[in-house]
Amino acid sequence: MADPVLSTDGLTKRFGALTASDGISLDVRPGEIHAVIGPNGAGKSTLIHQICGGLRPDHGRVHLLGQDVTALNTAARARAGLGRTFQISALAMEDSVLQNAMLGALGRSGRPWRFFGRALGDADLRARAEDCLARVGLADHLHARTATLSHGQRRQLEVAVALTLEPRIFIMDEPMAGLGSDGSAKLTRFLDRLREEAPILLVEHDMDAVFALADRVSVLVYGRVIATGTVAEIRSSAEVREAYLGEEG
Numbered sequence: 082m083a084d085p086v087l088s089t090d091g092l093t094k095r096f097g098a099l100t101a102s103d104g105i106s107l108d109v110r111p112g113e114i115h116a117v118i119g120p121n122g123a124g125k126s127t128l129i130h131q132i133c134g135g136l137r138p139d140h141g142r143v144h145l146l147g148q149d150v151t152a153l154n155t156a157a158r159a160r161a162g163l164g165r166t167f168q169i170s171a172l173a174m175e176d177s178v179l180q181n182a183m184l185g186a187l188g189r190s191g192r193p194w195r196f197f198g199r200a201l202g203d204a205d206l207r208a209r210a211e212d213c214l215a216r217v218g219l220a221d222h223l224h225a226r227t228a229t230l231s232h233g234q235r236r237q238l239e240v241a242v243a244l245t246l247e248p249r250i251f252i253m254d255e256p257m258a259g260l261g262s263d264g265s266a267k268l269t270r271f272l273d274r275l276r277e278e279a280p281i282l283l284v285e286h287d288m289d290a291v292f293a294l295a296d297r298v299s300v301l302v303y304g305r306v307i308a309t310g311t312v313a314e315i316r317s318s319a320e321v322r323e324a325y326l327g328e329e330g
């Protein structure tokens with residue numbers, strides 16, 4: 082089996098008496114979408130923050146492409162290939178779609194932000210940003226003001242921004258949130274194609290999307306992974322139904 086792109090080994094995080102991550106070990110393999118599901122407060126965001134570098138685990142390690150990145154900060158992990166899709170608030174709403182993508186590409190170039198004005202005239206930077214926008218299907222919206230995009234298109238723009246850093250894996254925290262059923266269906270089709278660019282670790286409450294997309298699903302309850310398996314295995318697991326899916330009705 083191919084080496085995992087990302088793996089966590091026994092991640093443990095306590096907040097006072099609460100164990101928010103309780104020895105979490107999982108991996109993401111090339112080409113796959115690995116979904117993490119669980120009830121509110123199960124520890125999904127805490128897990129993502131430890132993977133991306135915003136939160137230090139008390140115990141455990143994070144490996145990216147075979148490299149131990151546990152001691153690296155968020156920016157260093159992004160440079161090492163961890164592509165976190167930004168929250169919508171990270172997009173500059175008054176700027177154009179192209180400017181937002183160029184901001185991402187500028188981050189990769191390592192040039193100080195104060196040169197952004199000059200960088201907007203940089204042909205290489207612009208070409209990279211345009212390429213990433215074309216890859217997510219926003220080529221016809223380069224000069225649109227970001228605020229005029231639909232929620233779904235903003236998600237695509239967030240992915241384009243992440244693509245400018247040439248990620249080896251995408252980490253997505255509830256990308257379907259705030260989308261209607263039509264928007265969710267469109268974004269599901271988009272993520273299905275995106276796995277060809279890089280595998281995806283997907284935290285998502287929308288079970289239709291999870292069951293349509295995931296190659297494997299890990300179920301988190303009270304900070305512990307109680308099961309990892311294919312969609313069929315997870316859906317038929319009595320333990321999972323009792324702990325989580327049963328509550329969906």
Ligand SMILES: Nc1ncnc2c1ncn2[C@@H]1O[C@H](COP(=O)(O)OP(=O)(O)OP(=O)(O)O)[C@@H](O)[C@H]1O
Nearest residue numbers: 096099100101119120121122123124125126127128
């Ligand atoms: N900084 C913190 N300090 C103290 N407790 C925290 C902190 N961050 C999270 N927690 C607690 O850790 C537990 C896990 O929270 P977390 O946000 O990771 O869950 P989640 O699965 O992402 O929930 P949701 O689905 O509602 O987003 C919760 O009980 C939460 O209250």
